[in-house]
Amino acid sequence: MNIYEQQETNRRTTMVLLGAFLLLFLAVGAGFDFFYLSFNPIAGEPSYKLNSAGYYEAHNARPQMIPYGTIAALLFGIAMVLNSVFNGPKMVLRSTMARRAVSTDPDEKQFINVVREMSIASGVPMPGTYVVPDPDANAFAAGFSYDNAVIAVTEGLLKNLNREELQAVVAHEMSHIRNYDMRVMTVAAALMGAIALISDFAGRSARYGGRSRGRSSGGGRSGKGGGAAVLILFVVWLFLVILAPLFSRMLAMAISRQREFLADASAAELTRNPMGLVSALEKIRSAVQPTQAINNGVAHMCITDPRGSLIEEKSGFAADLLATHPPMEKRILALKMMAYQKASA
């Protein structure tokens, strides 16, 4: 698969991802409308009956016709995505306390040079170069388009890796930019955050607010059978709300892991030297301490999980579902296989 097909696939993945998240937003928002804000477009006109006390009582109270909750959820999601698109790189850099690489320092000059080399090799405009003051070895890329893309590495990485290994790491990050991985991941991260917040809000309302409607009118809306159906619907919705963050996280992580493998392969294609990345990954792996400066929100953009958690080392079911990166073992093995193929060809 060449890079243009790759970009095409990524564009499509972004759309599918957006669609999946849109459905989640709609489900959570619409449920909230229905259960809390009496939104019910299919309810008929309210009917009035003379009751025994001698006055008219309304059955089917006039429903509320505007789905405020859904609109709010969608607007919130859109705002989060737009924010991450326009401010994403800036926010990421600020959160990691990154500074611009300076050309007076020999190590950082070398880093800038290597980035320029890789930008030539990949045919992508030169991205911004940043350094994160942290002794651990890690690197990440951010940016929604080629113009505002940045590559950042930690000071520890510059200190510990030789030129060849640094080149491999930069090539990996450059492939993320070139393949538009950042787009997919930026959107996924923003929506993941939005879903978490919304479901938290909806969940809290469920705990403290109760179902005002169902309770006050005593199921008067549609008789006893209807009440039970509504209750079941409510339980299903509540489960969805509780599980939404987990679903969205699993979705995003699955995409992230696939992107990592791909970026490794593209990096090998750019440098024509898979073994450089192998030795870089081994060095990064042996530095097990967590990268303090990089928080969880940026984890999926890094070359390796900055939390230093050992979940990357396992290859069990849980790790497969929740890790941001494939196990280091598998990545190194895949790269070594590329090297052997090269050697035998």
Next chain:
Amino acid sequence: MTVLAIVLGLLAVWLVFTFNKLVGLKNQVLNAFRQIDVQLKRRHDLIPNLVNAVKGEMKFEKETLESVVQARAAAVNAGQGGNMNEVLAKEGMLTQALGKLFALTENYPNLKAVEVVRTLMEELRTTENQIGFSRQFYNDIVTRFNIQQQVFPTNMFAAMLGFQPAALWELPADSVERNVPKVDLTV
């Protein structure tokens, strides 16, 4: 009748798309070629500085320095001449001479301590790499351009639309860069 019109219409649409795709690739090829040129220029500009910086320390390696300077002059000349084979040959010679200089600097630990030299060495190394990578990129793009022209059914129309396969950046058969360096271990 309608069937024929539809088929012809589809063919026309396909031709337009193919043509546009090939034009895009052709321009990418030209651009990639310019990139190599830019890097070669950069190397020419850096060499005099490096030679000046190491001259004092490496006075016993006059020959090597001399050959670098000469190779550079020849390469600059060839670049102005514009003969592609000439450029390839002379740039190859310059690469060779520079490689020798790099290897020799290893014998002068003092040089590594000099800030200017270290900076220049890094500059030259990155330029060397950039030349290499821009060639690689050029060849990748050319390969894609050529494949695009040669696949069926585009191959029946490519020449008609005025496209020709572009040449890969290759070393000439008698290039100095092909020579395996001789290692002399006698003391």
